[in-house]
Amino acid sequence: RRALGRNGPLAGRRVVVTAGPTYEPIDPVRFIGNRSSGKQGFALAQAALDRGAEVVLIAGPVALETPIGARRIDVGTAAEMAEAVWREAEAADVLLMAAAVADYRPAQSRPFKIKRGEGLTLELIPTVDILAGVAARRASAGKPHVIVGFAAETRDLLENAQAKLQAKGLDLIVANDVTEPGAGFAVDTNRVTLIDARGRIEPLPLMSKAAVAEAILDRVVALLSATGG
Numbered sequence: 745r746r747a748l749g750r751n752g753p754l755a756g757r758r759v760v761v762t763a764g765p766t767y768e769p770i771d772p773v774r775f776i777g778n779r780s781s782g783k784q785g786f787a788l789a790q791a792a793l794d795r796g797a798e799v800v801l802i803a804g805p806v807a808l809e810t811p812i813g814a815r816r817i818d819v820g821t822a823a824e825m826a827e828a829v830w831r832e833a834e835a836a837d838v839l840l841m842a843a844a845v846a847d848y849r850p851a852q853s854r855p856f857k858i859k860r861g862e863g864l865t866l867e868l869i870p871t872v873d874i875l876a877g878v879a880a881r882r883a884s885a886g887k888p889h890v891i892v893g894f895a896a897e898t899r900d901l902l903e904n905a906q907a908k909l910q911a912k913g914l915d916l917i918v919a920n921d922v923t924e925p926g927a928g929f930a931v932d933t934n935r936v937t938l939i940d941a942r943g944r945i946e947p948l949p950l951m952s953k954a955a956v957a958e959a960i961l962d963r964v965v966a967l968l969s970a971t972g973g
């Protein structure tokens with residue numbers, strides 16, 4: 745691993761990374777969440793550290809070791825992640841939003857365990873869109889200079905990812921067809937396509953999540969110098 749550290753291209757930069765799922769409680773023992781190991785997000789944190797960045801890693805519930813040198817903030821729900829991201833993004837140069845945020849949460853979380861055996865109907869309500877909130881605040885705050893989102897798709901990869909890039913006001917989106925072999929959840933490899941706000945599309949081959957992270961950080965370094973931020 746290239747330990748560029750203090751002399752790296754992100755020296756003096758603050759990078760906020762989100763990783764893993766969020767868990768939305770149904771009762772004290774059950775939750776609704778997306779599938780996510782957090783591996784791609786943790787690899788991004790490591791790649792940013794290797795380039796000399798100061799890294800804040802906002803992690804949902806995952807079973808991974810904190811990369812040495814990162815400041816880790818553990819969160820549970822989408823609302824908790826939103827609070828942490830919005831607070832940390834104000835002073836961040838870069839936001840890498842790799843988390844698989846739950847899209848819905850139970851309208852009420854029951855205080856006691858629901859007992860098995862009876863029928864159960866849950867009312868679900870949408871969670872807050874964390875990324876859209878960051879992009880909206882950027883207009884007045886001026887930061888983060890570079891906002892990177894991820895798109896987990898099962899069909900129409902490029903169209904769906906491009907629509908998210910525009911709707912959320914991103915600089916770069918990492919499009920991921922999660923049905924592809926080697927690109928799913930919990931594996932150590934990934935196959936992604938990078939799409940930037942100018943419409944440049946760069947498909948990457950199947951490679952390790954560490955290598956994907958390297959490629960994304962190289963693009964982030966280029967975008968940072970392009971924005972003059």
Ligand code: CTP
Pocket residue numbers: 822841842843844845846847871872873874875876892893894895896897908
């Ligand atoms: N995201 C977010 N807040 C949410 C949901 C998603 O900030 N409540 C972020 C994700 O971290 C990711 C990007 O938005 O960087 C796209 O997430 P994705 O799940 O692919 O898209 P959604 O906008 O949630 O749309 P859908 O799941 O319906 O395809």
Ligand code: CA
Pocket residue numbers: 845846847
């Ligand atoms: Ca989603």
